[in-house]
Amino acid sequence: MLNIVLFGPPGAGKGTQAEKLIEKYNLVHLSTGDILRAELKAETELGKEAKKFMEKGELVPDSVVIGMIVAKIDANPNAKGFIFDGFPRTTAQAEALDEVLNKKGTPISIMLALFVDDDELIKRLLLRGKDSGRADDQDQSIIENRIKVYNKDTAPVIDFYDDKNKYKAIDGVGSIDEIFFRLCEAIDSV
Numbered sequence: 001m002l003n004i005v006l007f008g009p010p011g012a013g014k015g016t017q018a019e020k021l022i023e024k025y026n027l028v029h030l031s032t033g034d035i036l037r038a039e040l041k042a043e044t045e046l047g048k049e050a051k052k053f054m055e056k057g058e059l060v061p062d063s064v065v066i067g068m069i070v071a072k073i074d075a076n077p078n079a080k081g082f083i084f085d086g087f088p089r090t091t092a093q094a095e096a097l098d099e100v101l102n103k104k105g106t107p108i109s110i111m112l113a114l115f116v117d118d119d120e121l122i123k124r125l126l127l128r129g130k131d132s133g134r135a136d137d138q139d140q141s142i143i144e145n146r147i148k149v150y151n152k153d154t155a156p157v158i159d160f161y162d163d164k165n166k167y168k169a170i171d172g173v174g175s176i177d178e179i180f181f182r183l184c185e186a187i188d189s190v
């Protein structure tokens, strides 16, 4: 089983690359951002609760996203592997994911962290906001808060995987195909 954490700040290209990787490696894509936006659109209780955090660029509480991801893993018993995109975003989430996957005997194979400088991230997100209509991509102060939250709460997750020798840094600047090639090289060397 190939279980990949695709990591990086908002706008690093995780979603774009995940779409290409699931096709090549026949994996299931689990994006907590996508799942939360679907809940929001369906106006579920979870969606209404999550909206309060998402519209400010804050993290949705760990208990909510951990419960969500565990349900999705359990709903895909025949998966050849998963790409976790936008999850884990805190060390507590990484610990919970580890526990669930270790119990199943299918631990994380590799954590691929995309690196892109802040100016480029802001440029990409504002552009995406114009195309996608995502409210949190249209307001520069919300974008800046998301990057701040990434640096404070999410970047420490790198140490969690580094300690387990599973962390690989990937240059996230270049063409989509160039970055895809770098990711595949890292995966194929696992």
Ligand code: AMP
Residues within 6 Å of the ligand: 010, 032, 033, 034, 036, 053, 054, 055, 057, 058, 059, 060, 061, 062, 065, 085, 086, 087, 088, 089, 093, 136, 146
């Ligand atoms: P994303 O699409 O990954 O940029 O996520 C959009 C928003 O959803 C984030 O700004 C958070 O408010 C929320 N979110 C997504 N994934 C998580 C997570 N793993 N933990 C907490 N909040 C999350």
